[in-house]
Amino acid sequence: MIVTQALDVVLLLLLVMTAVAIARVKDLFATVMLSGIYGLLSASFFVLMDAVDVAFTEASVGAGIFPLLMLAVLSFVGRYEADSKRRVALPVFLLTLVSGAVLLLATTQMPAFGGEDTPAQQHVAVRYIEDSPQEIGIPNMVTSVLASYRGFDTLGEVLVIFTATIGVVVVLLGVVQPGKARSLPADEDMADHKVLRIVGKMLIPLILLFALYVQFHGDYGPGGGFQAGVIFATGIILYAMLFGLSNAQRVLPMPLLRGLTALGVMIYGSVGVAGLLAGGNFLDYSVLASDPVSGQHLGILLIELGVGVTVASSMVLIFYAFSLTTSSDGSVER
Amino acid sequence: MLEQGNIVSHICLLVGAFLILSGGLGILRFPDFFTRMHAAGITETLAATLIIVGLMIIAGWGIVQLKLFFILLFVMITSPTASHALAKSALHGGLQPKVKNVVDGDSP
Numbered sequence: 001m002i003v004t005q006a007l008d009v010v011l012l013l014l015l016v017m018t019a020v021a022i023a024r025v026k027d028l029f030a031t032v033m034l035s036g037i038y039g040l041l042s043a044s045f046f047v048l049m050d051a052v053d054v055a056f057t058e059a060s061v062g063a064g065i066f067p068l069l070m071l072a073v074l075s076f077v078g079r080y081e082a083d084s085k086r087r088v089a090l091p092v093f094l095l096t097l098v099s100g101a102v103l104l105l106a107t108t109q110m111p112a113f114g115g116e117d118t119p120a121q122q123h124v125a126v127r128y129i130e131d132s133p134q135e136i137g138i139p140n141m142v143t144s145v146l147a148s149y150r151g152f153d154t155l156g157e158v159l160v161i162f163t164a165t166i167g168v169v170v171v172l173l174g175v176v177q178p179g180k181a182r183s184l185p186a187d188e189d190m191a192d193h194k195v196l197r198i199v200g201k202m203l204i205p206l207i208l209l210f211a212l213y214v215q216f217h218g219d220y221g222p223g224g225g226f227q228a229g230v231i232f233a234t235g236i237i238l239y240a241m242l243f244g245l246s247n248a249q250r251v252l253p254m255p256l257l258r259g260l261t262a263l264g265v266m267i268y269g270s271v272g273v274a275g276l277l278a279g280g281n282f283l284d285y286s287v288l289a290s291d292p293v294s295g296q297h298l299g300i301l302l303i304e305l306g307v308g309v310t311v312a313s314s315m316v317l318i319f320y321a322f323s324l325t326t327s328s329d330g331s332v333e334r
Numbered sequence: 335m336l337e338q339g340n341i342v343s344h345i346c347l348l349v350g351a352f353l354i355l356s357g358g359l360g361i362l363r364f365p366d367f368f369t370r371m372h373a374a375g376i377t378e379t380l381a382a383t384l385i386i387v388g389l390m391i392i393a394g395w396g397i398v399q400l401k402l403f404f405i406l407l408f409v410m411i412t413s414p415t416a417s418h419a420l421a422k423s424a425l426h427g428g429l430q431p432k433v434k435n436v437v438d439g440d441s442p
């Protein structure tokens with residue numbers, strides 16, 4: 001008990017230190033690396049709190065793909081923060097102080113962490129824990145909550161990712177004139193990085209395989225469409241960085257990715273509509289098969305597939321968008 | 335049998351922890367980028383290997399041991415590659431190792 005509490009304190013202190021360092025460092029490259037460390041620390045903290053699914057997401061997004069995408073952004077905006085006169089504005093400082101004090105005061109009113117009188121333990125969670133083994137019948141309760149009970153919320157999340165991707169692509173490839181700077185080294189620049197290329201060739205298939213494992217193992221352990229999509233995208237982005245954007249585009253061309261991003265959302269929504277047509281509610285999977293439990297299994301498998309497809313293609317698409325905007329060769333495919 | 339395995343695993347974990355500590359000290363105290371990277375490289379390869387091997391002994395025969403073995407393989411492949419890429423890009427960026435000019439015949 002004391003050991004876990006000490007770990008909590010150490011991790012939280014490290015989080016605070018990293019946050020302060022992020023705020024103070026002027027080198028944006030260091031900021032991106034520090035934010036990756038921040039993601040890894042948060043993931044460790046979530047593991048300590050027994051939230052392995054959240055930790056998995058945080059590790060793959062916060063420590064994995066977020067720094068990667070931010071590096072792509074850096075190649076676009078430059079490495080160093082513009083030199084601005086930094087002075088502490090007194091009203092802002094006071095406002096921060098007051099709101100921080102209020103928040104600290106509020107924590108004293110909160111029920112004890114993990115205590116039985118917390119709202120989280122008394123609301124619908126009890127029903128999920130008691131009934132989901134019979135109703136959904138998959139070992140990972142987080143997946144049954146995320147994909148079935150709260151399926152509508154998750155559809156919203158996927159739509160948010162989809163919309164954000166559309167926004168990024170439109171802003172970067174629709175407005176900004178391409179060909180101003182360069183980010184990705186062309187093939188010949190990376191050709192002398194033999195070690196990186198060989199290790200990349202060894203690892204990329206394993207990364208993609210692991211992504212599929214995470215995708216289809218989400219019913220039984222931590223994992224699911226969000227994590228799998230991000231891991232899959234990381235494999236593709238690694239390939240693009242090592243072997244050039246044009247080679248990556250030969251594997252996954254831009255129009256295909258655009259289609260896939262929409263297709264994932266379509267799969268998700270279609271499962272919901274199929275439930276309606278079969279006589280149930282929107283996103284009620286029980287009516288999808290003759291047996292309610294196997295209907296739930298089928299529904300969760302399909303919507304997780306939709307989530308994975310959308311997330312993976314969105315991430316690659318955003319990476320492409322940043323790289324295309326900043327690459328030097330004029331042959332930019334709109 | 336179990337007792338022996340425990341002792342071996344504890345030794346592995348302790349030595350691994352010591353190497354991480356010394357690696358951290360090295361990153362802080364060594365004079366230039368390349369020597370610091372050497373300290374970090376030891377942490378990433380030898381210390382990580384020892385700790386994972388120690389955990390493998392504790393885990394015993396089973397799926398957890400296999401998974402730890404995969405993690406070990408992954409670390410053994412990726413960490414030296416990362417060190418290599420770092421050193422190469424440092425050299426590429428014009429960073430020279432800090433070397434004392436040794437006069438010929440004077441060196442030990």
